[in-house]
Amino acid sequence: MLKTFRIGGIHPPENKLSAGKKITPLAPPEQVIIPLSQHIGAPAAAVVKKGDPVRVGSLVGKANGFVSANIHSSVSGKVSKIDDALDASGYRRPAIFIDVEGDEWEESIDRTETFVREKAVTAEQIIQRITEAGIVGLGGATFPTQVKLTPPPGSKAEILIINAAECEPYLTADHTLMLEKGEEVLTGTSLLMKAIHVTKAVIGIENNKKDAISHLQRLAANYKGIEVMALKTQYPQGGEKQLIDSIIRRQVKSGALPISVGAVVQNVGTAFAVYEAVMKNKPLIERIVTVTGKAVTNASNFRVRIGTPIQKLIDAAGGLPEGTGKIIGGGPMMGKALISTDVPVAKGSSGVLILSEEEARRKPMMDCIRCAKCVNVCPMGINPTTLMTATEFTNWELAEKNHITDCIECGSCTYTCPANRPLLDYIRLGKGKVMGIIRSRKA
Amino acid sequence: MNLYVSPSPHIHSGDSISKNMYGVLIALIPAFLVSLYFFGLGALVVTLVSVASCLLFEFLIQKFLMKKEPTLWDGSAILTGVLLAFNLPSNLPVWIIVIGALVAIGIGKMSFGGLGNNIFNPALVGRIFLLISFPAQMTTWPVPEVMSMNYTDVETGATILTLIKDGTGAELPSYVQMLTGDRAGSLGEVGAIALVLGLLFMLWRKIITWHIPVSILATVAAFTGIMYAVDPTQYANPLVHLLSGGLLLGAIFMATDYVTSPLSKAGMIVYGIGIGLLTSVIRLWGSYPEGMSFAIFIMNAFTPLINSYIKPKHFGGN
Numbered sequence: 001m002l003k004t005f006r007i008g009g010i011h012p013p014e015n016k017l018s019a020g021k022k023i024t025p026l027a028p029p030e031q032v033i034i035p036l037s038q039h040i041g042a043p044a045a046a047v048v049k050k051g052d053p054v055r056v057g058s059l060v061g062k063a064n065g066f067v068s069a070n071i072h073s074s075v076s077g078k079v080s081k082i083d084d085a086l087d088a089s090g091y092r093r094p095a096i097f098i099d100v101e102g103d104e105w106e107e108s109i110d111r112t113e114t115f116v117r118e119k120a121v122t123a124e125q126i127i128q129r130i131t132e133a134g135i136v137g138l139g140g141a142t143f144p145t146q147v148k149l150t151p152p153p154g155s156k157a158e159i160l161i162i163n164a165a166e167c168e169p170y171l172t173a174d175h176t177l178m179l180e181k182g183e184e185v186l187t188g189t190s191l192l193m194k195a196i197h198v199t200k201a202v203i204g205i206e207n208n209k210k211d212a213i214s215h216l217q218r219l220a221a222n223y224k225g226i227e228v229m230a231l232k233t234q235y236p237q238g239g240e241k242q243l244i245d246s247i248i249r250r251q252v253k254s255g256a257l258p259i260s261v262g263a264v265v266q267n268v269g270t271a272f273a274v275y276e277a278v279m280k281n282k283p284l285i286e287r288i289v290t291v292t293g294k295a296v297t298n299a300s301n302f303r304v305r306i307g308t309p310i311q312k313l314i315d316a317a318g319g320l321p322e323g324t325g326k327i328i329g330g331g332p333m334m335g336k337a338l339i340s341t342d343v344p345v346a347k348g349s350s351g352v353l354i355l356s357e358e359e360a361r362r363k364p365m366m367d368c369i370r371c372a373k374c375v376n377v378c379p380m381g382i383n384p385t386t387l388m389t390a391t392e393f394t395n396w397e398l399a400e401k402n403h404i405t406d407c408i409e410c411g412s413c414t415y416t417c418p419a420n421r422p423l424l425d426y427i428r429l430g431k432g433k434v435m436g437i438i439r440s441r442k443a
Numbered sequence: 444m445n446l447y448v449s450p451s452p453h454i455h456s457g458d459s460i461s462k463n464m465y466g467v468l469i470a471l472i473p474a475f476l477v478s479l480y481f482f483g484l485g486a487l488v489v490t491l492v493s494v495a496s497c498l499l500f501e502f503l504i505q506k507f508l509m510k511k512e513p514t515l516w517d518g519s520a521i522l523t524g525v526l527l528a529f530n531l532p533s534n535l536p537v538w539i540i541v542i543g544a545l546v547a548i549g550i551g552k553m554s555f556g557g558l559g560n561n562i563f564n565p566a567l568v569g570r571i572f573l574l575i576s577f578p579a580q581m582t583t584w585p586v587p588e589v590m591s592m593n594y595t596d597v598e599t600g601a602t603i604l605t606l607i608k609d610g611t612g613a614e615l616p617s618y619v620q621m622l623t624g625d626r627a628g629s630l631g632e633v634g635a636i637a638l639v640l641g642l643l644f645m646l647w648r649k650i651i652t653w654h655i656p657v658s659i660l661a662t663v664a665a666f667t668g669i670m671y672a673v674d675p676t677q678y679a680n681p682l683v684h685l686l687s688g689g690l691l692l693g694a695i696f697m698a699t700d701y702v703t704s705p706l707s708k709a710g711m712i713v714y715g716i717g718i719g720l721l722t723s724v725i726r727l728w729g730s731y732p733e734g735m736s737f738a739i740f741i742m743n744a745f746t747p748l749i750n751s752y753i754k755p756k757h758f759g760g761n
Contacts (some may be wrong), residue, residue: 007758012454090448169454241758253759326447337448359454360447367559369460371701376652376708381757383706386750403757411452418458419559425450 002207004232005242006251008379010412011234012333014208018172018292018299023180025303026316028075028100032307033344034060035087035095039136040143041067046096052079057106057283060096063131069144069347070134071096074285074305076104088329088336088343095344098307109282115183116279126195126278133277134284134347138269139163139238140330142348145270149195151259158262160193160201161247162271165231165238167206168331171351173288174268176301178205178212181272182219188275189226196264199225202247203268208233235333236410240265242379254406269350289313289345293354295321304345310352311341325360328353333411366419374413374423380406384413384423391430396437399430405438407431460558463701464518466650470641471525471696477624477634478533483591485533486630492537494524496544504553519558523547526566529631529692530736531573534585534595539577543569563743564700571736584627600627603687604732607679615679621686632692642695651699654711659694660685662719670727678727690722693735703743710753717742 037043044061054060054073061071077100085095105111121129131146151157162185166174178185185203193201203220205213207230216228231237231246241252243265250261258265266274269287276282285306292299297318304313310329314320320341328335329343330350374384382403390399404427413423478486501520505513527547531540547569555561574581585591586600603626606613616626624634632638645651668681684690689697698704698718705714718738725734 007756010456012456245758251759254757256759320444324444324446326449326453328453332454333452335451335453337446337450337453339446339448353453355453357447362449363455363459366460367557369463369559369701370704370706371463372704372706372711373458375706375755378755379758381755383755385706402754406758409451415452415454416456416458418460418463420455420459422450424452428450 002230002232003246004234004237005245005379007381008377008412009234009236010377010415012169012415014233015169016172016208017170018290018301019175021172021176021299021301023176023288023301023303026308026312028103028305029308029312030100031080032075032098032100032305033085033095033309034071034074034098034307035085035093035344035346036061036071037093038071038142038346038348039069040141041065043094044068044071046082048079048096050079050081054079054098055104055106057109057285067144067147069136070132070283072134072283072285073098074307075100077101086340086343088338088346088349090336090339110280117187119279121278123195123197126191129278130274132283135270135273135277136347137267138273138287138347139267140334140348140350145266148264148266155259156262157196157198157259157264159248160189160196160198161243161263161265162189162201162203162268163238163243163265164203164205164268165243166209167235167237168333170292170353171290171331173290173301173350175209175212177269177272177288178216182215184275185268185271186216186219186223186226187279188271190223191274191278192266192271193225201226203228204231204243204247205229206231206233206237235412236379236408239379239408239410241408254403284347287347287349289349290351291317292351293321295323295356296354306347307344309342309344313345313352314341321354323357324354325357326355328355333415334409363420365421368419368421371418373416373418377412377416379410379412380408382406384427387430388421388423388426391426396434400434404431404434461517463650464522466648467522467645467696468518468525470644473637473640474529474631474634477637478630480589481587481624481633482533482585482630483588483593485585485591485594485597488594489531489533489535489540489630490525490528492540493528493544494521496541497521497524497527497548500545500548504549509553517558520548523552523565526696527569530566530570530629530689532581532584533630534583534597534599535580536595539573539580543573546572559702561702563740564697564703567697567736567740571740574736586627587625602628602732603683604726608732615683618686629689632689635686635691638691638695652708654708655699655704655715656694658712658715659698659719662716663690663723666720666723684726688733689735693739698739703746705746705749705753707753707755709756710749713749713753714742714746717745
């Protein structure tokens, strides 16, 4: 029996159209748009101004506080302006526009393909390099990595969990990375283990990536304390709390952090970025992005410079198909619908999914028939239909009592509902409201 | 370029209300075939009349009283019609069936606002109304006659539970007869094997979960088993109870009605145990030989209470 989480879950069609496609590097575009807010927390502060020359890897935005992250230029050229730009959130926020000239890299970066297995570094040096390199959680949550590696006083990490579930349908960026950069991923994992002083790590991979599982298992024999574990293909396997439950059979309590059960969770892409930052001195300036969709001519996994407009990625995958109805930044379950193809790739961009008009349209909503299917699939064990009703009737007390703030917004309820009820739309609304009420009560 | 922009999730399972309703109807096919075999023309007429009148009343009420687009083909009215028919004797006159359908759809379903908003299982409302209003016609059961071409003019006899309640010591049908459906009773309740096939189909298609039917059947088996162990001369053995009356039809198809059963798994089990206990008590000590309808009806009323006290198992256990 494959391990999995104990409550709820669904299994949507996997549609991993780009599985097995090699990582294809995309050339830098003519201009990149590098948002100053690519992470959870305070936006970085720009340290360049219009007209400044930059090289690949030059610091252009400095972390502004503890929960923030550095931003580096992904290209060489000249800063053309600092202005608001539309990003994946749908808002216009400050970004650095850089006109590309050539491809000059900072000299400190080791650009060779040579794999570096060992380097004498301390835990503090690792965390410092991660901080300098501007690494954030690459699974999509984009929480600054150094913060997660610095447990609050009194808590102690026992195990590192590498999230390689890639449970979103369509996406294959992590899958491809594991196949092509296995040694680097394992070395990055070892560095993360050292950083948090643990001797054990588990890499959790959904069982629909058997080639990646066997490949990493073979390589992991040479790495001390790293276990590669096959997990049941079940959404949301990559939800942080679900993954911890699957692997170590402990449930993080409501409102608590993973460290409360001794776990630190990092995405597999993050582990790779850590390898590059520490071993190759390379800041986070590019990432792997899956471009996919049933009508896309050439679904691909691209290695892309941060700040590249997604239009460039779509062009490289064969162009925007006829009858496109929706473009999603991320996967179909938790990704964000984009309003324009000018939106740049950011640190958290795992994929670009193109849906047809037909796939994009929602069906009309009907009355709830209380079939309880949403209750059965909810991985947090909360009651979506009751929470939707509570929000509809602005009964915040009922919503709070029914744990609305525990919702991880995985969308399993809306996906499942036979009456096409927009459960998560309402729950999101109610959750925000209830969190506000809780905050004001504490204040 | 016009793009749709909406919050996640961006894909849907494709499940729908009508898929579930028609799924239940498919699960009812084996039991329907059994009723056609043992009760012949009567089973066909009663079912057709019931379904047609449910559709008609649904249409009339939605169109002219509620003034909205009728949702005739979502399958729910057809399902109510079939379930009502399955709870009727196969020789019931047409006019009584029409009254039953009117009460089921009109009072049981539409007076609460239609599908999803009713408190009681509509088919059950119809059946109980008829049982109280027409006790003679509703408890005169045709004796099985293979592929009979008669409708109202048929030989009648007592059901297993009536035989037990009367305590005359008359011989009960054999287990084989109970399993196949060769016994007197409401037209859809007789074939145990056919009903269980329907259950398996619904479990396989994930239309329902096991919690409600299993907890009802286990409770009845345990309760009547204890009484049988106490005094086998006075109480029938639990297997007879499981296979007789409307227990299987009720546990598999009536109590599992989405709208009127609890949301959480633990709640479903409490609800199932409640139905099992009430049915057993009515059967053993009540004045009616059969208690399944009343048991489900009463527990339907408890469903909102169960929902507000028994929550799903919460992640993290607090």
